[in-house]
Amino acid sequence: MVDKSIKGWSRNEMAQKVALDIQDGAYVNLGIGMPELVADFVPEDREFIYHTENGLLGMGPAPKEGEEDPELINAGKKPVTAIAGASFFHHADSFTMIRGKHIDVCVLGAMQVAENGDLANWSTGEPHAIPAVGGAMDLVAGVKTIYVITQHTTKEGEFKIVKECTYPLTGQKVVDRIYTDLAVIDVKEEGLFVKELGPGITFEYLQEKTGAKLNQY
């Protein structure tokens, strides 16, 4: 399935691309999984403040072993730390920050992204799956800029960037930019535009791996 001659970006390189696109001083919410890697690549001359929707602004890195506090965790329920200057708050305030458009950037994973910016990342819709949504729908409805970071296709090679999502939506027309192992793609009113191709990736190859029409700037 995987053609070894095709390179693309590593997960760390993808995360670094995202970090470079976030402005100094931004309030940032990172989703669980690959989005969390973004925090490892903040350029030295920039400061981001991390929001975690369970009630902490100014989230710091994971604590040293033995210093974990079960009452100081992130949205993925993993132990974290609080930076000097952090604040704690209840859930209604936390989602006031989100829905009230106070958070600048949210980086999320995706199951599918459609060419119009529709995002599906919470459920496959299978009848026996236990549905669970968490804060995903609030984040995409309220955060000013939504970046998606994801492998370009599934492990089985199925399209993740599609004409129309077949999985249940998280939000309509919410994604601004997609970072994959193969390319960085802008989601615009007129469709999908390739901002940058990964190393060794041609536009034609990228189009072959994409279930929606791509445009060149």
Next chain:
Amino acid sequence: MINKIYRSAAEAVEGIFDGATIMISGFGEAGSPIELIHALIDQGAKDLTIVSNNTGSGHVGLAALIENKRVRKMICSFPRTANSTVFPELYRKGEIELELVPQGTLAERIRSGGAGIPAFYTPTSYGTPLAEGKETREFNGTMYVMEHAIRADFSLVKCKSADRYGNLIYNKTARNFGPIMCTAAETAIVQAKEIVEPGEIDPEIVVTPGIFVKRVVEISNPLEESQLVKEGRSYPW
């Protein structure tokens, strides 16, 4: 004299009746009032509707309440987590109802319930399956979904410090749903790690003013859910 202090968790949950709607604070184990939940299991009320972000883990706390068949319906945003098997099994068998609510909508429905606002419009979930059947409306070119407030008969909440008036402060991210759940219940029941004299909590830093709280009990060494799960414990012991 006002004194909201109860001597034990068992006394604090007295009067919870079959069919009650109960809000339970916590995000995962952080802020989950495990001693109050265990006292509720002992107390025996059943056919409950529980409003809580998750469904508990292992076989203690909220998961144990569910496993002991006390819960008819869960209203929550994320019913599965690591080590949560009790709810998924009952749900697949059709033995428990689920109302799935986006996390921010859940928080705002509770906040509204406490604030006397019967319903509100939110952009969250518009155009998704979770908005199906709900009233929608356009404001300034954006579509919104109408959501109803939630009120409860009781709330079970965990905090760090409390006084006899019911003034509360919380600990770090264990605050999560506690403050809004205190406002939205007829009877908010709180377990505090310590009970202090009035005035010891600086009025400038009181998070939940005592007016929202009816009962307080001191649980100075609360159990750690993750530790109990690791040890494979299940409640009742």
